[in-house]
Amino acid sequence: MKSGKGIDKHASFEAVITNMRILGLDYGEKRIGVAVSDELGFTAQGVTVLERKNRRTDMEALRRLIMEYEVEKVVVGYPVRMDGTKGIQCEKVDRFTRLLEETFGLPVFLQEELLTTKEAEEILREAGTGRKKRKAVVDKLAAVLILRSYLDRPAISSTPEA
Numbered sequence: 001m002k003s004g005k006g007i008d009k010h011a012s013f014e015a016v017i018t019n020m021r022i023l024g025l026d027y028g029e030k031r032i033g034v035a036v037s038d039e040l041g042f043t044a045q046g047v048t049v050l051e052r053k054n055r056r057t058d059m060e061a062l063r064r065l066i067m068e069y070e071v072e073k074v075v076v077g078y079p080v081r082m083d084g085t086k087g088i089q090c091e092k093v094d095r096f097t098r099l100l101e102e103t104f105g106l107p108v109f110l111q112e113e114l115l116t117t118k119e120a121e122e123i124l125r126e127a128g129t130g131r132k133k134r135k136a137v138v139d140k141l142a143a144v145l146i147l148r149s150y151l152d153r154p155a156i157s158s159t160p161e162a
Contacts, residue, residue, distance in 0.1 A: 023062075023071040024147025026113075026139050027096050032058065033139030035147045036069045044147035046140035059103050066104060074106055077113035077146040111150040113142075120145060 024044060026033035032050040037043065047069075050061050065071070076097050079089045097108045120141035 020072045021069050022073045022075055022147065022150070023066060023069065024111075024143045024150065025074065025076045026142040026146055027076055027093055028052075028139060031139045032062075033141070033143035034062075034065060035140065035143035036065075036071070037147060037151060041151055044144045044151060046137070046144045049137070049139045055099070059099070062100070063104070066106070072106065074100055074104070074108045075111050075147055075150045076100070076108060077142070078110040080112050080114065082114070109150065111146050113146050113149070 020041065021039055022037040022041060024035040024037070030052055032052060034047040034050060035044045036047050038045075047065065050058065052058055066074075076093055078093055079087070081087050093110070097110065100106070100108045120138045123141060
């Protein structure tokens with residue numbers, strides 16, 4: 001039975017809301033910072049930092065995380081320049097996202113990032129985190145900031161304004 005709003009009153013909450021975890025990645029030359037959303041897409045938590053070795057090892061590490069967290073979508077930070085143009089890092093991210101799509105068959109979205117690593121370093125510095133510890137977690141925090149930015153984007157309405 002449907003209510004006046006078109007929602008089945010007797011449908012379970014789980015059936016109405018799709019549980020979908022999103023993986024957030026801060027892709028770098030030496031490391032990949034990893035964050036994951038909660039099932040409802042409200043929060044972003046840092047998971048780990050992957051030390052990059054080679055394509056096969058990197059993809060296997062990401063495969064394990066995708067399986068463990070039951071990820072259905074991936075967001076990768078897109079490092080545009082201050083003037084909004086794309087540089088060589090964007091080209092590397094483009095290649096990486098194509099590899100993710102081909103390897104895992106999941107939708108991959110780019111989230112513009114501007115100085116997220118610098119912002120992460122500043123947050124850690126203000127929190128009194130030591131230099132050695134900062135280096136170990138800065139990429140993970142950058143991934144959180146990228147994913148948080150994606151989650152905070154305003155939704156686009158599918159119904160026209162009256």
